[in-house]
Structures are given as structure tokens and as C-alpha cells.
Amino acid sequence: MYGPEQGSENLRTELAHFLSETRGLNVGAEDILITKGVQMALYLTAQILLTKNDTVIVGEPGYSGANEIFEQAGAKLELVPVDDDGIDLDVVESICKKKKIRLLYVIPHHHTPTTVTLSSERRMRLLEMAKKYQFAIIEDDYDFDFQYSSSPVLPLASANYYGSVIYVGSFCKTIAPGIRIGFMVAPSNFLLQATKLRKLIDRQGEHLLEEAMANLLKNGDISRHLKKANKLYHERRDELCRLLHEHLADEVSFKVPEGGFAIWINYINKHDPVRVAENAAELGLTVSNGIDYYHDKNFKNYAVRLGFASLNTTELKDAVDLLKKAIKKCYN
């Protein structure tokens, strides 16, 4: 028969434990909606909260996948710069003083694309601002579970005193991108609306897959896998950083990301990322051309993300060699 539209109760129960243990989220099964990845959680939120010409604050650079969802719902975007501590809250506040903000979208850990982490101070200030200016926050914590250098910072949702935070996350990065299990944690009235809309869209998730995921959480397989994956990705991050320092110190600058799957590099000598990507493609290397990071298409961008998670040591070495050749070709 059909399954429950809110998602498997077993999965929600196990997930509540998991979120409590890993993130300090004080939630029960009833506070969670299982979604098809973060993607659907963002879509549902946008459809419920936004009406035409509402204003949404997003980081610039940012995640174009989210920006598209907000714009499709009819919203206008306000682009706010992202520095080493995350989204710039002084700019956010100056916007709030000028106009009504409906929603702010934030990726607090390893921000896409810059990989910076929103500092604890900014998190507390952001919560206070959401209360003062009465906007909702979508906290997209899609890669919280992948942290190498230090302990992850607790989510805004763990201190959600005012009910302003919609917390979304995913197992797509834990198992495989094609395994589409994500989740939303939100105040009950909002969760009810999101569940109703989800039922209208596609009735329910993949019930068998959700039950399987519940078992993997319950028997500790996910925790063990995350431990192993973190160790491996930590090594790969360090190896890619080492290779970039050794072979491309004159060409790229970067900060070591505290977690996640990518390093945000700047082409110091202002090579066009589109040209580098074309050169790389000719050599058999896929590298981002940088055009999706900035919403403002007139912005001249010299930075791209280099993913390291799926490459072993030999592949990382080959990739950096090819990238070096691709950059050198820009001088011809």
C-alpha cells in the first residue's frame, strides 16, 4: 500500500536520535518531514512562504540551485557578500532597515561555493535579527556531517528560540547523490503545510528506501560509514592542499576548508575560469568554469571549487598536473 506522506516513522524516529546526538537538535519524529534531498525541502519552503515580489536574502557568491527555486516562486533576491566568517550581517541588517525581508537562506557549514563556516557569533546575531525583523531562516546544513579540522559549530536550529528556523539536511552526500533522502525540521504548523504540499506533489517518498535508511541509522552503519568517510575525505583534502601548494603556489590561492568536499581556489593571475575549464577539458580534466557561483552575471569571477572527495591520491596528483597545464595554456 501507500506509505506515510511525512516519511517512514522508523526513519523519523532514528533521525531524531541522530540529529540530537550529532547536532544538539532537540526534536522528535513528529518534527521531521522526509524529503527528496535538500532540493525538495527548499522547493516546499519556497512554495509555502513566498508570494510574488517577496524579498529573499541569499549569499553572493551562492548556491544557484536555491536561487532558482526562490525566483521560480516569484521572489526578488537581495545578494549579500560572504566573507571569511560567512554571510555579512551588517549588510543584511542594512537591507532589513530599508525593506521587509521574508526569508534568508544560509549555508552555515562549508558555504557553497566558498566553503567558509558561519561563526558562532554571527549565528546568534542572525537569530536575533530574524526575531527583530520578522523573517524566516532556511538553514541548509547539507554537509554538517563532514568536518575535519575542528568540531562543527552547532546549527542555528539548535537554538531556535523564536521558531524562525527551517533546518534542512540530506543523506545524499552520505551514501550517494542518487539516493535522494533529505529532511526538514521545522515548527509544527509549517511542517504540516509542507507535508500537505509534499503529498500533493508526489504523495510520498520511496518507502522501502526510507525503511532501509532507518535500519542503517539504527544499527550504527551510518555512523561507522561517516567516521570512515571523514577520515578518507580529510586525507584527500590535505593531499589536494599539499599538491596545490607544491605545484600551483604561483597560480592559485585558497584557505583550507574545515570540512566538506571542495576547496575554493582563486586564480591569482586572473585567468578566466571559462578559458581554464576549456583548456582542462581538452586535456581530459573536468573543472568548473565558475559561471554558476555568482547571480550577478556581470561580476568578473576568478574563483572555482575543486572537488576532492571522489578522487584518490593518484587521481588528485593527475588532476593537479592537468590543471597546471590548463593554466599554463592561458599564457599562450
Next chain:
Amino acid sequence: MYGPEQGSENLRTELAHFLSETRGLNVGAEDILITKGVQMALYLTAQILLTKNDTVIVGEPGYSGANEIFEQAGAKLELVPVDDDGIDLDVVESICKKKKIRLLYVIPHHHTPTTVTLSSERRMRLLEMAKKYQFAIIEDDYDFDFQYSSSPVLPLASANYYGSVIYVGSFCKTIAPGIRIGFMVAPSNFLLQATKLRKLIDRQGEHLLEEAMANLLKNGDISRHLKKANKLYHERRDELCRLLHEHLADEVSFKVPEGGFAIWINYINKHDPVRVAENAAELGLTVSNGIDYYHDKNFKNYAVRLGFASLNTTELKDAVDLLKKAIKKCYN
């Protein structure tokens, strides 16, 4: 990695063969979008085609799940009676003469809930009307594959000369309701929009499941299963009809459905279906209370659908016995 948002190419290729062989649909893989059941196909169509206050024609009684989707998209419904040959096209035409219609929703085989089949004559007339009055048709052919008494009538989409038909179907009834694989066949410009929106909503379907379904179609398992299932459901339909004739001839009237999973019965003595359902529940029998079939909640309804597909001979006998008791209790 991620899979294709239009759905597995293998599945679309196999499905194109299947739809051509079974339904005379002259389509290729590129004409198909894989969806999460008919539900998502309807949601996508409504979101793309409808803007606030557009008019949609639906059958009355009809499928409340579809009506909800159209109303959520902002549309106004025009309710058109359904007789023994399907939706009443004289009424449809009189509406078209008075106002602009954007969309007509039709379940041509074993209409939900009445189980009637739209006649060939009406199908041709409906196509001509769609051209004349410039509306789109959603043809929801969710149980085409389950036909017992005669050959199924070819879909409107098989004669889609004017590109007005969006054809939707599903394997949810073929394997299990929880296996959410449906599909949409539509003109290419519309399919492109639907694919884009689907990507925004949840990125893609369950790729592994889609590949598995492609294999089941390719190796003939689906066809063999459908043959077996049709034989079994045919027997169950006949058995339920026999039992109703034998035990409830004074209480219910019905027409034998040509296919599908249910019989549409009328309580001849005008018992309230809500009361019958309550009595039945006390006896341990789940039977519809009839409140979802009519959009007009003031309509006094005396009909319900009895599903037979999941019950074996013994269970059918028990169910009819209990239904008889539940009806008798209405006289107390």
C-alpha cells in the same frame, strides 16, 4: 552521481516500445518524462499550464486528488456530469461557448470513481473540441493495462493530431502503490518545461528503481505479470459481481466494469454511505464512506467504490457478508 532529470534513458526507451505496442502511441524515449506516479505528472502539468482563476473542466463525480492539484494551482473547476459513456461532452461544449477553458481532465478508462469508459465517439469529438476551443487535455490513463471484458479503447493521445493531449500513466498499479514510477507523454516544448520544473522540485527520480523497471520491461517480466494479474483480477471482479448479485441484489445496483480494480455500487434504498461505512468499521470491514467522490459537498450521494483486486475468493465472500450486515444495521 546524479541521474538524468527526465528519467532513465533505458526506461524511457523500453517504455516507448511498451506504449507503442499496447496503446498505439507513436513515441520515442525523448517524448517521455518519468515522474513519481501520476500524482507528480498532474502536479507538474497544473503548475505549468494554470494561472490564477483559469478554468479547468473535471468530471463530477471525479478524482478528488486531481481536483485538489488544480485548485492549489489557483484554478476554478467546472464540474461536468459523467454518464455511462464517460464525461458529458454536450455540457462541456456549452461551457466552452460561454467561457475560456484552459484544461480538461479526463480518466478515459474505468473513470474514477464510476468505472465507465469514455466511448470512441466521444474521444474523437473531444479531440476536435480541444482544437476548436483551444484547451489542453490531461488524459489520465492510469489503469489502461487492466482490461477484462473487451479490448481497451485506444488513448486520445494515439490520435493527438493537434498536440492538445498530455498523456499520463503509471506503474504504481502494476507492481505496488509504494513503487512510485509514472510517466508523462507530451509535446516537446511542454515536456521540456515539465522536465525543468521536475528538476527544481526534486532533481530526479529514483535512478536505481528506474533502471530495474527498464529491465523488467525489457525482459518481458512486466508483460507476463500483467497477463497473470489481469487473469486474477478478472476472476475477482466476476466473483465480487456474483456475490453481490447473490447476496445483495435488493440493496445494491451496479454495472460490471470492463476493467480496473473496483465496482461502483449504488445503495438502492438510499442508505447513507457514511452510516454504512461506520457500521462496517464496527464489524471490521473497511468500506468507503463516499464523501470524496463529489466535489459538491451538498450533493446527496448513495454510491461507493468496492475494490476487489487485493482480495481472494474467501476474503471477497467475507467482505460481502459483512457489508450485508452493515447495510442491515441501517434499518435499526
